[in-house]
Each structure stands twice: as structure tokens, then as C-alpha cells.
Amino acid sequence: MKLTRTIVTEEGWNQASDRLANGGLTLLGLWGDAPCVYMALLDEATAEILVLSYACRDGAYPSVGARHPPAIRLERTIRDLHKLNAAGAVDTRPWLDHGGAPYAFLPAEGEGLHQIAVGPVHAGIIEPGHFRFTANGEHIVRVEQRLGYVHKGIEALMSGATLDDAAKLAARTSGDSTVAYTYAFALAAEAALQIAPPPRAVYLRALMAELERLANHFGDIGAICNDASFALMHTQTGILRERTLRAAELCFGHRLMMDVIVPGGVIHDLAADGPARLEELLSEIRRAFPPLVELYDNTASLQDRTVTTGIVKPDYARQYGAGGYVGRASGRNFDARRAVGYEPYSHLAFKVPVLDAGDVNARIWIRIREVEQSLALIDQILSLLPTGEIQTAIQANGKACEGLGLVEAFRGDVLVWLRLDASGQVARCHLRDASWFQWPLLETAIKDNIVADFPLCNKSFNCSYSGHDL
Amino acid sequence: MRKTLFESMTRGPLTEPPPAPDEAGLAELAQSVNRAARAKLGRSLSIRHVDAGSCNGCELELHALSNAFYDLERFGLRFVASPRHADVLTVTGPVTKNMREALKRTYDAMPDPKWVVAIGACAVDGGLFAASDVVEGGVKDVLPVDLHIRGCPPSPTELLKGLIALLERAA
Ligand code: SF4
Numbered sequence: 001m002k003l004t005r006t007i008v009t010e011e012g013w014n015q016a017s018d019r020l021a022n023g024g025l026t027l028l029g030l031w032g033d034a035p036c037v038y039m040a041l042l043d044e045a046t047a048e049i050l051v052l053s054y055a056c057r058d059g060a061y062p063s064v065g066a067r068h069p070p071a072i073r074l075e076r077t078i079r080d081l082h083k084l085n086a087a088g089a090v091d092t093r094p095w096l097d098h099g100g101a102p103y104a105f106l107p108a109e110g111e112g113l114h115q116i117a118v119g120p121v122h123a124g125i126i127e128p129g130h131f132r133f134t135a136n137g138e139h140i141v142r143v144e145q146r147l148g149y150v151h152k153g154i155e156a157l158m159s160g161a162t163l164d165d166a167a168k169l170a171a172r173t174s175g176d177s178t179v180a181y182t183y184a185f186a187l188a189a190e191a192a193l194q195i196a197p198p199p200r201a202v203y204l205r206a207l208m209a210e211l212e213r214l215a216n217h218f219g220d221i222g223a224i225c226n227d228a229s230f231a232l233m234h235t236q237t238g239i240l241r242e243r244t245l246r247a248a249e250l251c252f253g254h255r256l257m258m259d260v261i262v263p264g265g266v267i268h269d270l271a272a273d274g275p276a277r278l279e280e281l282l283s284e285i286r287r288a289f290p291p292l293v294e295l296y297d298n299t300a301s302l303q304d305r306t307v308t309t310g311i312v313k314p315d316y317a318r319q320y321g322a323g324g325y326v327g328r329a330s331g332r333n334f335d336a337r338r339a340v341g342y343e344p345y346s347h348l349a350f351k352v353p354v355l356d357a358g359d360v361n362a363r364i365w366i367r368i369r370e371v372e373q374s375l376a377l378i379d380q381i382l383s384l385l386p387t388g389e390i391q392t393a394i395q396a397n398g399k400a401c402e403g404l405g406l407v408e409a410f411r412g413d414v415l416v417w418l419r420l421d422a423s424g425q426v427a428r429c430h431l432r433d434a435s436w437f438q439w440p441l442l443e444t445a446i447k448d449n450i451v452a453d454f455p456l457c458n459k460s461f462n463c464s465y466s467g468h469d470l
Numbered sequence: 471m472r473k474t475l476f477e478s479m480t481r482g483p484l485t486e487p488p489p490a491p492d493e494a495g496l497a498e499l500a501q502s503v504n505r506a507a508r509a510k511l512g513r514s515l516s517i518r519h520v521d522a523g524s525c526n527g528c529e530l531e532l533h534a535l536s537n538a539f540y541d542l543e544r545f546g547l548r549f550v551a552s553p554r555h556a557d558v559l560t561v562t563g564p565v566t567k568n569m570r571e572a573l574k575r576t577y578d579a580m581p582d583p584k585w586v587v588a589i590g591a592c593a594v595d596g597g598l599f600a601a602s603d604v605v606e607g608g609v610k611d612v613l614p615v616d617l618h619i620r621g622c623p624p625s626p627t628e629l630l631k632g633l634i635a636l637l638e639r640a641a
Contacts (some may be wrong), residue, residue, distance in 0.1 A: 091609060098568045120572045123551035125519045125532050127567060149568045152522045154603035175623065177528025219533075236474065236510070238537040241483060256527055295474060466525045468484060 003053040005038075005402065009237040013054045013062055016041060020068040024323035025050075028406070029066060029415050029438075030074040031430040032082030037061045038430070040404070041319065047339045050139040051417070056084050063089040070437055072319045075174040075457040077465055081155070084278030096148040096469060108142040117264030120149045127465035131454070138450040163189055163263055163394060166426040170416065171258050173431050174467030179205075180212060180409030181416070181431065181467075182261035187342060187405030189263035193397055199386040201265035202343045207278075207381045208248070208257045208266075209407070210374040214285070215244040215408040217367040217374075220462050224364055225296065227455045228305040236292050239258075240285055248283040250274065264396035275382050282375055290417060293368055310445040313391065314356060322441055323412025323434040325370070326335065326461055328354050329362035332358035333380040334406040348380050358445075360460040370410075396424025409434065487636060488545065489627050495617055495635035512547035515637060518556035518580065521611075523605065524563030524572045526592040528623040532560070540626045547633055553579040559635065560587045561613070564596040565606040572579040577613050585636065588615045589629065591622040 009017070016039060018026045028040035028049065041050045054061050063086035065072035074087040094100055113134050120128035130146040154173055158166045170185035171178045183205050184361035190197060222237030245255040251274040252260050260268045296302065312322070317330035325400045327334055335352040337345040353369035355362040359452075412434025419428045442461050445455055475609065506576040521529055535542040550556050553576045565573060577586070588609035591597040607614050619632035
């Protein structure tokens with residue numbers, strides 16, 4: 001992956017903010033590494049990733065969020081975690097730090113408006129977060145999220161950790177994307193140390209990533225329908241999800257494939273009967289899934305709930321650089337597997353489905369199409385799977401170094417940026433979930449919908465709380 | 471839809487036989503559950519779940535308990551939406567500073583008698599996050615815990631074993 005870090009002055013930093021604001025670049029990340037702040041940028045035309053760093057003066061840097069709103073929550077986080085201030089910021093409320101004064105929700109004024117407070121503890125088995133609705137009867141005029149409840153200090157724990165320990169923390173950043181996180185972490189470490197994993201490991205990583213994508217998409221398709229009270233779909237896709245996790249356990253020794261990918265390769269080879277098990281899984285999915293898709297497509301009462309509900313405008317998807325099905329259902333043609341083309345995806349054939357309706361229905365269809373693509377990818381991976389070693393030894397190279405990894409998780413691109421010290425320990429690691437640029441769009445998507453449709457919209461996003469709260 | 475329904479009728483259930491109760495769990499529970507409570511509840515428990523800081527991995531496996539293979543409800547165990555309807559509180563994750571208050575309030579809202587089950591390596595003692603400044607520790611550092619189900623995450627079978635042990639003792 002091409003990567004250059006440029007140290008910029010205030011002028012250079014502001015120019016980058018302007019290019020973000022005028023749409024010339026997409027924000028991939030913004031994080032602190034005191035006394036510096038870093039910004040990762042994507043040039044979508046060339047798929048080039050740039051990293052800028054700026055040395056703060058008196059603990060402050062020019063606000064990016066003041067010109068480019070997607071940066072606002074990231075700046076609030078940098079202040080909470082690193083005590084670096086964004087000069088000229090529009091929103092200076094804390095974000096992950098809940099210790100201070102009662103949180104001031106944004107006001108919404110008008111006749112007959114009332115507030116509904118939901119969370120952090122929800123009715124179902126889901127992660128904690130707070131949603132503050134302002135509504136007139138059933139009609140929502142504003143929803144504001146308050147996150148940070150599962151803030152565990154992951155990045156702080158990583159500073160000073162060995163590469164092995166940090167990889168374990170990366171694996172536990174968002175459990176549903178444990179493969180994607182360990183994958184991105186490994187790519188970042190390998191880029192920093194300039195080592196390459198053996199070819200077999202490269203393919204096994206992609207195999208796990210596609211199994212993870214399948215399991216999550218099955219879970220999501222069913223769960224969204226379930227939130228429209230269509231339980232049959234949930235039951236049926238739940239069976240496919242379970243079969244996928246069981247196959248993962250047989251192949252790699254863990255249902256979620258946690259801690260299998262490490263810097264340098266993978267620690268668990270595909271079990272001897274793995275290919276046969278996977279063939280069975282694929283043929284079962286190919287038998288059972290198409291009738292479910294047909295069922296979804298032909299059930300008017302279900303379509304009534306999902307079509308035109310929770311629309312994300314394509315302009316917002318582009319502005320926020322929204323990844324995954326949120327972006328691709330709203331016309332943003334970006335998939336890190338293709339755009340950045342990390343190995344082995346540059347050698348595999350697959351389509352990136354894109355729709356432009358931006359509603360719950362479109363986000364379901366993107367997942368359906370991606371299930372089909374993942375099946376085709378697993379076929380290819382199994383037929384191309386090289387033999388040989390699965391791990392390259394990791395050695396510190398005696399000097400400080402940094403690297404970046406960008407991997408397409410089921411919900412969108414995960415970015416990991418890593419700085420190692422001369423002994424090979426982690427000096428600083430930043431993990432950026434796709435959810436950072438999706439959560440704010442959920443606030444836009446729900447406007448003018450009814451309260452009862454919120455669970456449906458929320459599930460169609462299925463943003464991560466833990467991956468966001470870190 | 472009819473076709474899918476008919477098919478599932480003729481195929482026979484996917485649900486698997488229940489695992490034996492977890493021995494270690496039974497021993498842990500022997501100390502915490504009294505007979506009087508057992509007599510009152512009958513063989514059924516309502517469970518309220520709180521994620522107090524988990525990575526969400528444990529929640530995925532808790533969800534799996536409701537799929538066709540594990541079918542939790544056949545044991546008289548079901549997840550409920552309100553702590554006021556619950557006998558059991560399951561908790562995952564290290565307890566973060568930001569979730570401590572919400573967790574305690576959920577527990578306080580539950581009627582007696584009640585049990586707390588800490589699920590996953592994080593819930594036991596904070597797991598890999600124990601050393602963090604923004605983490606309180608394991609669930610036992612905030613609430614009295616009756617049963618620990620270990621694993622990262624515990625598999626649905628391990629979860630079932632633990633919950634069945636609770637049912638044998640408590641209900
Ligand atoms: S025990 Fe493991 S799976 Fe469960 S919350 Fe902790 S890290 Fe995640």
C-alpha cells in the first residue's frame with residue numbers, strides 16, 4: 001500500500017481541510033499522538049492514501065471540523081484522550097469522556113415537541129448507547145446520539161504493549177469484526193517493519209475475512225427483517241449464520257476466528273478437511289439463500305417497511321466518506337478490497353455492488369449481493385490457495401517506524417495506523433472503525449421518519465459501539 | 471413463504487440435545503442460591519442482559535442461543551426487555567467507568583430474588599482491559615456475582631451449560 005507521511009505547517013493543514021471541504025479528498029481518519037495530530041486522507045481518484053502530521057502549538061491545532069463536519073466527533077475525542085484542542089472548533093462538548101457536567105444535548109424548538117430518551121441500556125441484547133429523540137407525536141425532528149459508554153481505553157492500553165499483546169487488543173476492538181481488525185493491524189505492522197507474510201497466509205486471511213462477512217451479513221439481513229416483525233427470515237438466516245460459524249471453528253479453531261491473524265501471517269492453518277467443509281457450507285448456502293432472497297423480495301408487508309425508509313442522501317455519503325453498505329447503498333462506489341487492492345484481492349475477481357436509493361431496502365440488497373460475491377471469492381481462494389508456510393518471523397528493525405492498514409470489514413473500512421519504537425513495541429496505535437463516519441448519517445437518515453422506524457433504520461446501519469468507543 | 475414454512479416442517483428440527491450442566495458452575499452456585507427462592511420461581515427464569523463494556527463478541531454468542539440449534543426458550547429461559555421482569559442479570563464486558571452507573575441502576579430495578587451471571591473473560595476480572603484507567607474491573611467489582619461463565623467469547627454450548635446449571639440450582 002502506498003503510504004507517505006508529510007509533516008505540514010498550519011498552512012498545509014488548513015489546505016488539507018479545505019480540500020476535504022470542497023470534496024477533493026475524503027477524510028480517512030484524524031487522531032492524536034501528542035504533541036502531534038495526524039490526518040489520513042484518501043484521494044478517491046487515484047486511491048492514494050496520504051497521512052499528514054502537524055505539531056501542535058500550545059496544545060492546539062486548527063480545527064478541521066469547522067470546515068469539514070465529519071471531523072467534529074474525532075476532534076472531540078482527541079481532546080478527551082490527548083488534551084489537544086481544535087482551535088476554532090464548532091462543538092467543544094466532550095465525547096468519550098463522561099466524567100464532567102451533565103451532557104448538553106442540542107436543542108430543538110417548535111410547537112408540540114417532546115423528547116424521548118433511550119439507552120444506554122436497551123431492550124434487546126445490543127451494545128449500549130444513548131439516543132435522544134425530539135419528536136412531535138410519532139414524527140422525529142431530531143435524534144442525537146451520545147456514545148462512549150463502552151470506552152475501554154484500548155488505544156492507551158496499546159501504547160507500550162508488545163506487538164502480540166496489541167494484536168490481541170485489536171482483535172477485541174469490535175468482536176463482530178475481529179478478523180478485519182487483526183487483518184488491518186497485521187498489515188499496518190508489516191508495512192512498518194517491511195516484511196511480507198507467506199503467500200498461503202495472505203489467502204487464508206482473505207478466506208477468514210469472507211467467512212466473517214458472510215456470518216455478519218446473514219445475521220444483519222435476518223435482524224433487520226426481525227425489526228420489521230418478520231421473524232421467519234431471522235430464523236432462516238440465523239441457521240446460515242450458525243452454519244458459517246461452525247465451519248469457521250472447524251477450519252480455524254474459533255467460531256469468530258479471533259486471534260488467528262497475527263503480524264507476520266496466521267497462527268492456525270486451515271484444517272485438513274477444511275476445504276471439504278467449506279464446499280459443504282457453500283453448497284448449503286447456495287441451496288438455502290436464494291429462496292430467502294426471493295421471500296424478501298416478494299413480501300409486500302416487509303417491503304412496505306424497508307422501501308423509502310431511512311434514506312441517506314448520496315451527498316452525505318460522499319461528504320462523510322461513509323464506507324460499507326451505508327456508503328454503497330447511497331451511491332458511493334468504494335470498497336477497500338478494490339480501491340486499495342491489498343493482497344490477495346488484487347488477484348481475485350469480484351464485483352462491488354452499488355445502489356443509489358439509500359434506504360433500508362438498499363442497505364439490505366447491498367448485503368445480499370455481497371453474500372453472493374463472498375461465495376464466489378471463497379471459491380477462488382480455495383482453488384488458488386498456495387501451499388507452504390503460514391508465518392514469517394517478526395523482527396524489530398532497530399529503528400522507529402510506522403505503518404498503515406486499511407481493510408474492508410463487513411460494515412466498512414477499518415483503518416489501523418501504528419507507530420513502533422526501535423525495540424519493536426507499540427508506541428502508538430490508532431484504530432478507526434467505519435462507524436465513525438456512519439453514525440452521524442444515521443442522525444440524518446431518521447429525520448422525518450417515525451419513532452417506530454428507528455430500530456429498523458438503526459439495524460440497517462448496524463454501527464459498532466465498541467469499535468467507535470474504543 | 472409457504473414453501474419455506476412447509477420445508478421446515480418436513481425437514482425435522484435442527485435443535486440439538488441439551489448439554490449437561492457445567493460442573494464448576496454448579497459448585498459455584500451451590501453457595502449462592504437458597505432453597506426458598508428455588509421453590510418460588512419454578513423451572514423458569516427471565517434474563518435481562520447488560521453489555522457493560524464488551525467488544526460485542528459475547529453478545530453475538532448470546533444471540534446465537536436463540537437460534538434453531540440451541541433454542542434457549544425450550545429450557546424455560548428467556549430474555550426479557552425490562553429489568554423489572556427479570557430474575558437473572560447477565561453482564562458482559564469489563565465494567566467501564568461510563569457504564570458503571572447504568573449497570574447498577576439496572577440491577578437495582580430488578581425484583582428479589584435475583585442472580586447475576588458474569589459472561590466472558592472480560593466480565594470475570596476485566597480481562598485484557600483490566601489495567602485500563604477507564605475500566606472499573608470485572609462485574610464482581612460492581613455487583614455481587616453468582617456465576618461466572620468463562621471464555622472469549624464463551625461458545626453457545628458453554629453459555630447453555632452455565633445457564634442450565636443456574637436453572638438446576640435456582641429454579
Ligand atoms: S470476553 Fe472476549 S468476546 Fe467477550 S467481551 Fe471480552 S473480549 Fe469480547
